[in-house]
Amino acid sequence: MEPRTSPLVAHVLRLRPGEDLLRSLEAYVATHGLEAAVLLTCVGSLDGASIRFANREDATWIPGKHEITSLVGTLSASGGSHVHVGIADGDGVARGGHLMEGSRVYTTAEITLGALPALRFSREPDPTYGYDELVAYPKE
Incomplete structure (x- = not known):
């Protein structure tokens, strides 16, 4: 795969109690028209988590209070x-x-996103396992 490069612009945001972590991230990216963004860091906590574990089709609900130790x-x-x-x-x-x-x-949830303004991300089928996988294109 040919490497792609871009300058990075940092976006810092804070989510408040009760906000859905994934929906809020996706809404922020949509609102700001970010076509290629990466999660740089996050610290915070969750009141229950919905996680899909490796090689499983459905999410597992994990009740209780948890620290966010990683978000990538x-x-x-x-x-x-x-x-x-x-x-x-x-x-x-x-x-x-x-x-x-x-x-x-x-x-x-204190989050720093890195926007890559010279790139556009796409998800395309990969024949290895049949999943849609990341492809980075130069932004035109």
């Missing part, structure tokens, strides 16, 4: 998103996987 992924207003989350409970037990809708902010 790619987002695009027109090209879809792919976001993974890591969480830890009050005993430090960690879980992670695909972030799904329904994961609500408990106290805060």
